[in-house]
Amino acid sequence: xxxxxxxxxxxxxxxxxxxxxxxxxxxxxxxxxxxxxxxxxxxxxxxxxxxxxxxxxxxxxxxxxxxxxxxxxxxxxxxxxxxxxxxxxxxxxxxxxxxxxxxxxxxxxxxxxxxxxxxxxxxxxxxxxxxxxxxxxxxxxxxxxxxxxxxxxxxxxxxxxxxxxxxxxxxxxxxxxxxxxxxxxxxxxxxxxxxxxxxxxxxxxxxxxxxxxxxxxxxxxxxxxxxxxxxxxxxxxxxxxxxx
Amino acid sequence: xxxxxxxxxxxxxxxxxxxxxxxxxxxxxxxxxxxxxxxxxxxxxxxxxxxxxxxxxxxxxxxxxxxxxxxxxxxxxxxxxxxxxxxxxxxxxxxxxxxxxxxxxxxxxxxxxxxxxxxxxxxxxxxxxxxxxxxxxxxxxxxxxxxxxxxxxxxxxxxxxxxxxxxxxxxxxxxxxxxxxxxxxxxx
Numbered sequence: 001x002x003x004x005x006x007x008x009x010x011x012x013x014x015x016x017x018x019x020x021x022x023x024x025x026x027x028x029x030x031x032x033x034x035x036x037x038x039x040x041x042x043x044x045x046x047x048x049x050x051x052x053x054x055x056x057x058x059x060x061x062x063x064x065x066x067x068x069x070x071x072x073x074x075x076x077x078x079x080x081x082x083x084x085x086x087x088x089x090x091x092x093x094x095x096x097x098x099x100x101x102x103x104x105x106x107x108x109x110x111x112x113x114x115x116x117x118x119x120x121x122x123x124x125x126x127x128x129x130x131x132x133x134x135x136x137x138x139x140x141x142x143x144x145x146x147x148x149x150x151x152x153x154x155x156x157x158x159x160x161x162x163x164x165x166x167x168x169x170x171x172x173x174x175x176x177x178x179x180x181x182x183x184x185x186x187x188x189x190x191x192x193x194x195x196x197x198x199x200x201x202x203x204x205x206x207x208x209x210x211x212x213x214x215x216x217x218x219x220x221x222x223x224x225x226x227x228x229x230x231x232x233x234x235x236x237x238x239x240x241x242x243x244x
Numbered sequence: 245x246x247x248x249x250x251x252x253x254x255x256x257x258x259x260x261x262x263x264x265x266x267x268x269x270x271x272x273x274x275x276x277x278x279x280x281x282x283x284x285x286x287x288x289x290x291x292x293x294x295x296x297x298x299x300x301x302x303x304x305x306x307x308x309x310x311x312x313x314x315x316x317x318x319x320x321x322x323x324x325x326x327x328x329x330x331x332x333x334x335x336x337x338x339x340x341x342x343x344x345x346x347x348x349x350x351x352x353x354x355x356x357x358x359x360x361x362x363x364x365x366x367x368x369x370x371x372x373x374x375x376x377x378x379x380x381x382x383x384x385x386x387x388x389x390x391x392x393x394x395x396x397x398x399x400x401x402x403x404x405x406x407x408x409x410x411x412x413x414x415x416x417x418x419x420x421x422x423x424x425x426x427x428x429x430x431x432x
Contacts, residue, residue, distance in 0.1 A: 009263055012263060012267040013266075013267060013270060015271070016273065016274035017270065017274075019274035019275070020270075020274045020277055023274070023278055023281045026281060026285075031288060034288045034289065034292060035288055037292065038288055038292050041295040042295060045299050045302060048299065048303065049302055052302055052305050052306050052309065055306060056309060058313060059309050059312050059316075062313065062316040062320060063316070065319050070319060071322060074322040074325055077325065077326045077329035077330060077333075078325065080329045080330075081329065081332060081333070081336070129332055129335065129336065142359075146347070149347070150344060153340060158336050158337070160336060160339055161340070161343070161365075162341065163366075164344070164364075164365050165362070165363065166363040166364075167361070167362055168361055168362070169361075182332075182336055184328075184332050186325055187324050187325065187328050193313055193314070197320065197323065198323065198324060199323075200323075200327060203334065204327065204331065204334070207330050207337070208326075
């Protein structure tokens with residue numbers, strides 16, 4: 001009797017129990033892994049969409065750049081300071097400047113051995129700048145000497161006056177300057193493809209417009225004497241244009 | 245008034261009915277679970293295929309964008325060089341002592357009779373000048389010009405030593421100037 005009852009109950013309950021068990025098993029075997037997969041795919045897609053957005057912004061920025069204008073600006077910027085150690089350039093610039101401002105360049109002493117000045121290296125650790133120190137002595141009228149002095153820091157490549165001394169007799173002024181020329185290697189690598197485009201800041205734009213007015217001189221033919229063993233380069237004295 | 249409830253169904257029939265009720269409940273639960281499972285599975289698979297499709301589209305767009313960016317690499321390189329040089333230029337210009345500018349200001353204020361006999365730039369923003377004039381009037385005029393508040397406000401120190409007269413009749417004094425911004429920079 002009892003066995004009959006149990007069999008009857010089992011027949012009635014087995015169907016629903018089997019369905020429930022199957023549902024639970026399928027949930028664990030198929031549904032939950034798929035849910036996890038969908039979650040992962042969702043977060044991955046979000047990352048990819050962010051990347052695509054960055055790339056799109058960068059692409060539109062790059063496409064928005066006027067290539068001609070950029071090339072022009074870059075050409076100018078490359079004249080700001082040379083990539084490689086160039087002793088001839090500052091010497092020729094100073095020589096040309098002295099000629100233009102009509103001062104007699106009595107002596108010009110460059111110390112190529114001095115790789116960097118204290119001030120330059122401390123101020124720019126992340127952007128490597130090497131400086132090249134040189135001394136100049138000129139002779140000219142007071143007005144011309146001042147014009148020459150003012151023009152030095154407004155030429156390309158950039159030159160910085162560290163110290164100067166003027167002895168003026170009224171008829172002629174002797175100017176002694178200690179200045180620095182600079183060099184820095186160009187960046188060799190670009191950032192990641194999806195890295196934001198490094199646009200020019202307002203202050204950089206301002207510097208660029210300031211530098212646009214700076215004078216630049218083509219490297220003229222000058223006589224340079226290398227004093228052997230001293231590691232210095234000097235432009236020899238020439239006849240004074242003033243007959244002083 | 246008290247209520248009486250009398251169950252007249254026989255015991256065997258009653259247990260059969262109970263069993264049937266439980267079986268019905270269990271069936272409902274099983275069907276509900278199956279429905280929920282089917283519904284959820286449908287949604288999950290739908291989402292899976294949608295995401296897979298979206299991922300493929302986004303991947304294709306990324307590849308396209310990367311190709312386009314690489315095609316414009318020259319522009320990026322130029323911009324990078326430009327930025328690098330301008331940053332360096334700003335640093336170099338920031339190292340300037342500004343002494344030439346001070347001399348320029350003094351020269352602009354001086355009259356023709358004024359002679360800057362010696363000019364020496366010392367530290368950053370520091371300048372020492374020996375000013376000479378054959379007449380006291382020119383010297384006085386220059387001193388008046390440099391004493392104006394609109395001019396002195398640019399300096400932290402503008403010191404004039406006593407005026408002396410040399411044997412040849414020229415008047416001279418020493419002027420020490422220190423630009424104001426220098427002090428502010430060092431305070432920082």
